[in-house]
Amino acid sequence: MSRLRMLLAATALLPVGWACLAEGPDFAREVRPILSNRCFKCHGPDEDHQEAGLRLDVSEAAHAELDSGTRAIVPGHPDDSELIARITSTDPDLVMPPPHTKVKLTEDEKRILAAWVAAGAEYRPHWAFVKPERPGMPEAENDGWARNGIDRFVRARLHEEGLTPSPEADRATLCRRVHLDLVGLPPTPAELAAFLADEAPDAYERLVDRLLASPRYGERWARRWLDLARYADTNGYEKDRQRSIWPYRDWVIGALNHDMPFDEFTIRQIAGDLLSSATVDDIIATGVHRNTMINEEGGIDPLEFRYLAMVDRVGTTGAAWLGLTTACAQCHTHKFDPLTHTDYFALMALLDNADEPEWTIPSEDRDRRVNDIRRRIEEAWAKLPSTWAGTPERFAEWNAEESRLAVDWTVTKPTSVTSSLPHLVVRDDGSVLAGGDVAKSTVYEVVLPPATTETRAIRLEVLPDESLPAHGPGMVWYEGDKGDFFLSELEVTASDRRIAVAKGTESYAGNPSSSRGASSAANTIDGDMSSGWGIDGQQGRPSAAVFVLAEPVPAGTPLTLTLRSERHYACPIGCFRASVSSRGDAEARGHTAAEEAALVKPADSRSAAERDLVQRRFLASASELAEPVKEIRKLEDSLRDGTTTLVLRERPADSRRVTHRRHRGEFTQPKEEVRPAAPAFLPPLPADAPSDRLALAKWLVSPENPLTARVTVNRHWQAFFGRGIVKTLEDFGYQSDPPSHPDLLDWLAVTFMHDFDWSQKKLHRLIVTSTTYRQASTVATDLAARDPGNVLLARGPRVRLEAEVIRDSMLAAAGLLSTKMGGPGVRPPQPEGVTEVAYGSPKWNVSKGEDRHRRSIYTFQKRTAPFAMATTFDGPTGEACLVRRDVSNSPLQALTLLNDPMFVEVARALGAAAMQAGSDDATRLEDLGRRLLSRGFDADETAALAAYLAAQRQRLAAGELDAVKLTGEAGPDAAERAAWMLVARAAMNLDEAIVKR
């Protein structure tokens, strides 16, 4: 008997022969995982790795004749199938998988493959890539156990497995569980008492509705979304500077509180700016993909890190919406899933065509403030003469001198502009505005129209614009000073001949950061690229440099200006305008273009407005008014203030970003252009709309998309039960864990999309009102052995709480929790030295007042040194999309709850609160239990705690423990407060205090 026959004979499936096999192993559940895990790496979708020309992931290829003339699979004939011969071979040169791969098939796996070939080797599409249909509902058992559809599916499976569900949890436990799940906080003793006293049959459902309507709901659920969105308040990498993107965090909280349907929630985040009626909120929502990290290290290539941010965007979109692991396809066609290398970049192309500004959020409030500042500026100007009005003589003298020097500049409008990188647009007033990507080295070539007179001087104005970082005039946004630029060299060419520049002067010269000494316009004509001119300190206002040519350029000759900007960070000019003059004595006098134009005119032919302009310029230049003018400048600077947030902005049509496939995923190896498209194995994008972010957004939540709804309901399921129906929340591909309840998953997905119109609150209500959810979580001994992971749901969930819920619950129990919503991140107390390890050893300046005790979602999140307590309890760093948090159980957690200064503070407040509950120990302990565990301690627990209390009282009285140090304050009742603080601290450290049960 051949090895194969022995193998097959060993399976009960196969009595005799092959042909009589009506039904082989289940392809999706049993066969594909083997092929995918053991074979696809070399015989899968990746064209570069189809060894021997064999591809096993699609039937046509697997059944086809191979290079060798054999066939891997001959359906119904394992004896003739090379696949089976190879996996059962004992010859090390023939056996598959080859020994060097260190991958081995188990005997069971070989049997399954052989039986599958014998049964006809039928391929079926992967379940998750087929649109979910509403499955038939299992019959309910007639004991009334099932309350809704969830229960019917769960019960049917339990029945199959011969298991019985657990009884309903007691009401206090249930009240605590649903509070923790829906609002992330335990019930207050009063809320608990009210619920326990409510004997109406729908008391629980009404409780659920109250919780769903609470603003605390959005705070709880936004945190989970922010894990996916990799939200943080700093930029990451070495410098890890602070960023302002909390408006996005607040947008998420608001959207969830308003139960924004998940399809809209998706569309606004991916492409809110592209909606025809985009609101301010819709633009803020695009922050989801601005949560990528920014490397501000000196010397980096900003485009490389932008590319890495794009990789992160594709990965996050894949994991959070599609349950697809895209990372493999960045470098090569996915070895397991049908995602090709080109698919990957087509997906990237859909997201790629955006600029990434820091956006000042418009609001009525801001408009009012701006108008107010403008009014104050006008008033300040009007008031100047009352301080010092000047004298007619002084003015005449000043005016004569400045008029004499003022140049009658001819403003030019370039006939052509080219740029090595930022996109340049020539505007009607002759100014040139840059936008889009920047690099460390930039060259602009600006061709000016032929002048009517000879040219001896050139003025380069650098102008502010709201679209630029800090309103410009430069494009510096990292490492250097925001809104600055660095002009390294300026070159003038006429008729293909370099024209020497004799002199450069500037209206203002800044000291660029990390520089020694001032910059100057003269530095831009010295032939040294490492010196140059910048304007740090004058952001938001115009400056100018004037260059005098060494020889005149004859009239009628087009001039070309070459502007080179190069530093260890990107530093091009953002907005500029060139003017020419025939005057060889031109110099920068600090006037704006309008002021200089007015000064050129004789005083008596100036208009009223021009006279006013000149008068102000005169006053501003008077040393007597230096102080008040400085105040005016400060007011002007404050015009730029406002809340900013990071958003996406679609690029103009004439500067579409071209996305390239990158060989091996490497930034330095761009290959052919890839057009935006959906992955080929999924439904296509709508044909009648542009293939852009908006198309992607709508495609993600299209009812035709087989993944998004399933992935979403599965993630929510995991939040309640501790485990997804598909365990691998982030991966629904071939390598994913098969669903424990496939029909339930599809039913939930279809119900969520079509019956609930993507309402998250309706989904949550469905889950928490199910009998399945309401079961007691006690782990019976037999069940612990049978189903330790509670996959089958014969009991309710029992899971350790998330970091934020632990902290918030403790603060709430102690009555300390602030309910203030929104705003910039706060810095609650944490042990010294947590942030010292980050670059530059930044200080953690603890917030004051109620900001010490805000909900944890508002805690300032520093990527390179996250809040210690959150890290200890498995909180995210915000460095990458986190679909599933770990749930660890470590000694550092014990130390945190016992000794972290913040929890010591909580213990003091909690002890004091319990003392307020009554004068006797029993009442106080009862109150403590209710605050912390949502139940009174039972007799035994009470006994243990009372004994502990008595022992500590004794030691405090004996002076062995220092009450004043423990409680942080002296007073007649310090010892008693200390005793209660210690009892509270002990109770906070009970396992039950940090679990949902």
Next chain:
Amino acid sequence: MNPLLDLTRRHFFRDCGIGVGKMALAGLLAESLGRPATAATLPVGLLAPKPPHSAGRAKAVIQLFMAGAPSQLELFDHKPKLAAIEGIPIPPEVIGGQRYAFIRPDAAVLGPQYRFAQHGQSGAELSEMLPHLAGVVDDIAIVKSCRTDQFNHAPAQIFMNCGFAQPGRPSIGSWVTYGLGSESRDLPAFVVMSTGSGISGGSACWSSGFLPSVYTGTRFRNAGAPILNVDSPDGADGRLAADTLDVVSAINRRRLAIDGDPEIATRIASYEMAHRLQTSAPELMNLADESPETLALYGCTPEEASFARACLIARRLVERGVRFVTIYHEGWDGHSDVAGNVKKNCESTDRASAALVADLKRRGMLDSTLVVWGGEFGRTPMVEASAVLGRSKGRDHHPNAFTMWLAGGGIRGGVTYGETDELGFHIARDEVHVHDLQATILHCLGLDHERLTYRYQGRDFRLTDVHGHVVRGILA
């Protein structure tokens, strides 16, 4: 009298005892409850010791991470040619497409700033800045042909630690503790110290990534108690800590008996270890039992946070069964005055690095402890000078070639491995990529870098991705 006090602790433990069967179910409790005389001195659960793939010489690793990137050209890789052509740019065909952080590729060459000499029986060449290392040169393997993919600090440090330049993957210390567990019940398995101004790569350098978070490195602080929150609150004492542990554990045990969730048993065990940490951490940090001679060997002043003290503590950690220790010394980023930079950093690291090797050796620990010294990349043969940045006679980041050394734990001493070209620009022989270094470190511990995998997002991840070869030439 308060009636509650009638119920004593004794009553609680006697009458509210836990069903023995349920305890057995939890398994983990054997240690935390029974406290048998044969004391389980090893950790349980995810950190329980695990056998390696094959017998490895090293049981522990001490990584001396020279953050900022030391100049190999001033320390190990002697290039007289650079002195000969100082001031002349390197030919473009040598530079190729290499990108730089600060300098232009046509920058001129800068000659070595220090003298070199041969040392030990092996005759290895070291600069005059490493007099102490010269004393142990026959115990170390110098690898002159290291190469990385990254030329900026944060990505390169993360790459050196995690085999991937973006944050989010497990660090080597996490991989090792995942692969081998811990030998210490009383201290964290993976400890991170830092003695400078902050680490560019941040906490990503000791992150457990997608591995269970118990494998995350535990950072020791320089001031106060080393481990966060290991000190009880002001006004408390040891007995209070014991009393509190007792009452918490008693109630948790009872909850375990009722709820039956084995996680409660783990929680109880965690509290017991936390309690032990409160004793073992001060004991660890108390250097009073080190001889004056040892303190002098390291150049360590016990009360002063320094690289020397960190090295001594690292030895004490390894003695106590800690698996992986990383010490970051920042400050090697010599963009200007590279000579001064090297001098200053050698003054604070050379003596202690050499002392660590010598001390481990005389205690018989070197054979089972792998010491790895090096930065995240090297420095350019070309000078960095910039008037506007106020820089002169510095060197920029150079990923193409740099030097590291390894000692002990299965490494052959007295070896100099790999060569660079005459300009120190490219590797001329025996390239050792970061993934090769990682594979070699794992190999010394008996771990096969191709088999040390973790399934995440549908695929088996490795520290070395799909790369890495063990550098056989430096193995004992």
